[in-house]
Amino acid sequence: MKQLLLLSGKGGTGKTTVATCLIQLSQAKAYADCDVDAPNLHLVLGTFENHSTKPYYDLPKAVIDPDLCTECGLCHQVCRFDAITRNPYQVIPHLCEGCTYCAHVCPSEAITLEETVAGTIELHTRSDETFSTATLKMGSGTTGLLVTEVKKQIKDKAKFAILDGSPGIGCPVIASLTGVDLALMVAEPSLSGISDLQRVIQSARQLHVPACVIVNKSDVNEELTGRIRRYCNEEAIPFLGTIPYDKEAIAAINSGQSLIERGGPASEAIRAIHHKVMKELEAL
């Protein structure tokens, strides 16, 4: 299965909007929302016939039994995550990373590790299409593991899959990049956007994932769009086109409609980009 992942470094550059259009234009049969911290793709894909959900378990977290605790303080001393309070001795669940050090040092066996539900993994299907997404429970960490679970659900469901990524370059991005064939970077023509683009491209390089670049809202700052194009040329990164700022994009999101069906300059630009992206994928 060939997998295309959309990333951007900076948030709000238009990953989800472009992903939605590409899913439609390529008639992708498998797709996933890897932005488990703030998922949105489900809002614009229409309705699905079948749904299945399963709980996502975080690493088990420490729990102190007050009846067995002798208040010796060892657990508090060894915890590197400041997750154990004193007086009374308690674990702060959202700070506990489940390492089990405290349980190993506790002389009175007062600490056990308990599984906690940290989110829900969802699978939606209609005819031959499969959509995988997830929601993270408030105050849970370990988003990288959840991204890996989301990706597993569509593995080998089709010949081609599109994955919508998250902003940043941390664990969810690393988890989403692992094993994909091509990363499409949706950049924005701002100094912030350029700095973020360069960092996410380096992240992809470290994981040996080839990247290509498009610029969204390119007419907001043509000079910086030109700078991104030159940067791509210098770094031998395929530059696949630009998308102008278009109010239709907002209207499409808010009406739950496809930007492709609404038409307009952004829609036209994405059609052209779609052809180039598919060529890049085929060439791999």
Add this chain to the structure above:
Amino acid sequence: MKIAVLSGKGGTGKTLVSVNLAAVADKGGYFDCDVEEPNGHLFLKPSLIGEEEVTSLKPVVDMDRCDGCKVCVTACVYKALAYIPGELMIFDEICHACGLCTYLCPQQALKETKRVIGTIRRGGRGSLSVHTGKMRIGESTGVPIIKKLLKKLDDDLSIIDSPPGSGCLVLETIEHADYCLLVAEPTMFGAQNLALVHELTRVMNKPAGVLLNKVEDGLNPSELYAKEHDLKILASLPYDSYAALESSNAELLVERSEKYRTFFLELLKEVVDEATLAAQR
């Protein structure tokens, strides 16, 4: 007064709002906690006062002592260690630096050494101090960087520019805040993610208000959400191509336009008043 600026969704204008608030305040500190993609310094252009490395611990093995018992491999819940005959492999980027493997090793073959995971730059801009955390590329978590960055919080006034999302990094930044300023976009996406961070502020028991950004004519799902969920709307900023261009060049709106200077001065006052009221409750 410590104010965290958050949004859930990326690109709604957190940094734009944070840097302009900090610039009009002209006192206290600005803290860029978006350690994966820090940008506030591009706008504030601080003079550099000092730079320090942020380190984490990592286990290293002495193979002369290791007898291949695999106690460490079995104990590590993150699967950061693997043993193949004659070699103990340690994956630094996956390691959470909990210290358990070193503690458990019966042969004392493991010891911990420091490893650089990022940097913190502290600088100044007039009477404002500017603090920026930056994670090394390839690392999985910036939490230790944020923890260290926020050790210098200014009780008088701190503007904490948060990362997007609602995960562990965001939790870390809200932890220290007295008040949360949510920045929302006028789309279903914006409203959906506004709901996520709003819920997060409630779980963490932090008072919050919202700034509606990039407002256009027509439906504003974020505004509807705020009204339905008793979330105070502190101000509204219309979409403005002038502001978009200036900000894309990392210019401070409050320096370029009297209109924006007045807007952010009023917003700062409003936020501080709200936070003070909330503290009294």
